[in-house]
Each structure stands twice: as C-alpha cells, then as structure tokens.
Amino acid sequence: MNKLKISYDSLQDNHDQDLFLHVACFFIGKDEDVTMKILDGCDFHTTVGIQNLIDICLVAKDGDNKLKMHQMIRDMGREIVRLESKEPEKCSRLRYRKDSLNVLREKNGSKKIEGLALHMYHVETPSGNTNKILDLSGSCILTETGDFSLVPNLERLILEDC
Incomplete structure (x- = not known):
C-alpha cells in the first residue's frame, strides 16, 4: 500500500x-x-x-x-x-450504506429509518451551478421522491436498482 x-x-x-x-x-x-x-x-x-x-x-x-x-x-x-477516522461521521466520504444510514440516524436523532423519502430542493453549489444530474442508483430503501419541477436544470435522473 x-x-x-x-x-x-x-x-x-x-x-x-x-x-x-x-x-x-x-x-x-x-x-x-x-x-x-x-x-x-x-x-x-x-x-x-x-x-x-x-x-x-x-x-x-x-x-x-x-x-x-x-x-x-x-x-x-x-x-x-x-484511515481519516474510526468514526464514519468524521470521514470525508461515506461509501457504505450502513455507515450512511447510521450517520443519518444520528443527525436526525432517530433509532430507526424505515424508508427514505427523497425531497427535492433547489441546491446550488458555491459556484452558483445547480444540479443537472441526480444519481440515486442502488437506493434500495428509496420509497418516494419529491417534486422534480423544483430542480429545473435536472437533465438526467438515474434510478438503477431502486
């Protein structure tokens, strides 16, 4: 290594x-x-x-x-x-669903997340660009999505294995 x-x-x-x-x-x-x-x-x-x-x-x-x-x-x-940290919430990236869900649970103060409802918001990056691609591939717990009209620049929505 x-x-x-x-x-x-x-x-x-x-x-x-x-x-x-x-x-x-x-x-x-x-x-x-x-x-x-x-x-x-x-x-x-x-x-x-x-x-x-x-x-x-x-x-x-x-x-x-x-x-x-x-x-x-x-x-x-x-x-x-x-190696950034033994605590997933302190790592710069979360790769594993289990870690991601645990961090979400911790942030939301909830013990259990039964399903995930994605709510669409207008998100701007620091440069002022807005989302053009939303890749939710492999989001097996995705149960619903919000209103995509709130993301007017969305060009591509990827929902493989959802």
Whole structure:
C-alpha cells in the first residue's frame, strides 16, 4: 500500500488528491462524461484533473468511456478515506450504506429509518451551478421522491436498482 501511495502523494495538489479519492470511492465504472458533470458541479476542474490522474496511471478509461482503476489502487484510495477516522461521521466520504444510514440516524436523532423519502430542493453549489444530474442508483430503501419541477436544470435522473 505504501508503494502505491507514492503516486497519490505525488499528485500536484489537494484538488487532484480529492478528485482521485472521489473516483476511487464512487465513480469507478461510471461514464466519464456523467462523472465530469457531477464533479464540475462541485467545483472540481475535472477535465484537467482526470487527465492528470490518467497521465500517472491512477485512472484509465475503457472503450465505453467508463472510468476504471486497478483494484489495488482503488483499495489504496478507499483505505486513505477509511484511515481519516474510526468514526464514519468524521470521514470525508461515506461509501457504505450502513455507515450512511447510521450517520443519518444520528443527525436526525432517530433509532430507526424505515424508508427514505427523497425531497427535492433547489441546491446550488458555491459556484452558483445547480444540479443537472441526480444519481440515486442502488437506493434500495428509496420509497418516494419529491417534486422534480423544483430542480429545473435536472437533465438526467438515474434510478438503477431502486
């Protein structure tokens, strides 16, 4: 792991390191264009950042324009996040549903969440961009959604395995 981490540590800045961790945790196997739209909306400079990651072989693309990463590099990225804290609510990213639900329960002061109702709000990023893509893939506890007219810039709604 330490030998692989040399590549991560050699990234030009925190921006590229954060981008790498996002890809390792959430975007492996996802379409590059969709990933770039999502991360651009979070003030990442993904065109340059993704290319930097490709240039040093931390990320690659397959023939279908999907992001891929060697399993050991992926594991190294996820381990970096896991080592941030033993308490999931203090980690920068939550990958596991169990951890996410526990943090939600804690924040809401509830012992049990029977189902999840997603309420749509107008969300702006610091740059003023509004949501264009909402990916709820794998949200098996999703029971209902709110009014999508509240997200006028929504271009793509992904509900795979919901």
